[in-house]
Amino acid sequence: MRPLHRAIQLAIICSSATALAPTKFKAVLVGDALLAGRVERSTYEPVRDAAAASLGRVLLSNYEVVCAAADGAGARDLERQLARELSRDPPPDAAVLLAGTNDLWKRDAQRTADRIKRQYAHARSAGVNIVIGVTVPPYELPARFPRVFDIEAGVEATRLALNDEIRASAPALVDLDRLCAADPATYARPDGVHFTRDGYRALGAEIATRLEEALRAPPK
Numbered sequence: 001m002r003p004l005h006r007a008i009q010l011a012i013i014c015s016s017a018t019a020l021a022p023t024k025f026k027a028v029l030v031g032d033a034l035l036a037g038r039v040e041r042s043t044y045e046p047v048r049d050a051a052a053a054s055l056g057r058v059l060l061s062n063y064e065v066v067c068a069a070a071d072g073a074g075a076r077d078l079e080r081q082l083a084r085e086l087s088r089d090p091p092p093d094a095a096v097l098l099a100g101t102n103d104l105w106k107r108d109a110q111r112t113a114d115r116i117k118r119q120y121a122h123a124r125s126a127g128v129n130i131v132i133g134v135t136v137p138p139y140e141l142p143a144r145f146p147r148v149f150d151i152e153a154g155v156e157a158t159r160l161a162l163n164d165e166i167r168a169s170a171p172a173l174v175d176l177d178r179l180c181a182a183d184p185a186t187y188a189r190p191d192g193v194h195f196t197r198d199g200y201r202a203l204g205a206e207i208a209t210r211l212e213e214a215l216r217a218p219p220k
Contacts, residue, residue: 024062027051027130027211028085030078030119031098033193034137034176035069037200040190045197050204051211058212066092074102075115082119086126094130094214095123096174096207100162101136101193107154113165120171130214132207133170135163135177140192174210176203 029035029048037046048067055063068081078099085092097119103112116133123131136159163177179202180187187199195203 024064024090025059025094025215026064026066026090026092027055027094027096028066028092029069029096029098029207030081030085031069031096031134032073032077032101033069033071034101034195034203035096035098035134036067036071038071038194039197039200040194045195045200047200047204047207050201051207052204054205054208055211058208069098072102073099075099075112078116078119079122082123086123086128091126092128094132094211095128096132096134097123098134098136098176100159100166101139104136104139104155104158104162107158109158109161109165112158113162113169116166117169120169124171130211131171132174132210132214133166133172134174134207135166137176137180137187137189140189172210172214174203174206176206179203179206 029051035047037044037048039045046067047069048065052063052065055065066085068085070077070081073081078097082095082097085095097116099116100112106112120131120133139155139159159177167173167175176187183202186202188196189199190196
């Protein structure tokens with residue numbers, strides 16, 4: 001465990017406003033538009049901002065949430081995104097990975113999962129203390145998409161299989177799929193893919209909760 005991780009744990013648990021160390025906890029969001037907060041076209045509700053706002057209510061030390069997620073990114077883009085963030089000074093203490101939505105049409109859950117899992121391992125081997133995987137929410141094909149060869153059934157089967165792999169392999173988890181099922185109003189997707197502003201705010205708060213839980217966990 002890096003000294004910074006332990007310092008932040010102590011800062012969270014501390015109940016009095018003591019002098020804070022000049023260290024900064026840094027979390028990076030890596031993946032596709034669902035982590036970037038794309039509502040529609042050029043309209044965004046940054047998940048980064050919602051996560052940072054929630055962290056600000058529990059962290060007593062300095063912190064930063066960075067978004068490296070991008071529209072259209074697939075599982076194969078994670079390596080490039082994550083490598084760029086790991087090369088920065090300082091590198092992140094936590095990484096949140098969400099990919100797979102843009103790979104579902106390929107209907108190859110195992111290949112997509114393997115790419116994501118390699119980046120879990122890459123982050124951990126590079127010294128990232130907290131690695132959080134995010135499952136892929138329900139996906140509805142646009143009305144203009146041709147209804148041939150049972151595409152919709154294939155896409156859904158791929159999504160379910162991919163989520164099982166993510167749940168089984170992610171060091172820590174935000175189960176966005178189950179959050180959508182439990183609260184469909186908050187996590188509504190008007191275009192079948194992207195959330196509303198409320199959904200992205202809720203996702204950011206959920207990510208912050210998982211980060212806080214990981215920071216509170218006993219050192220391994």
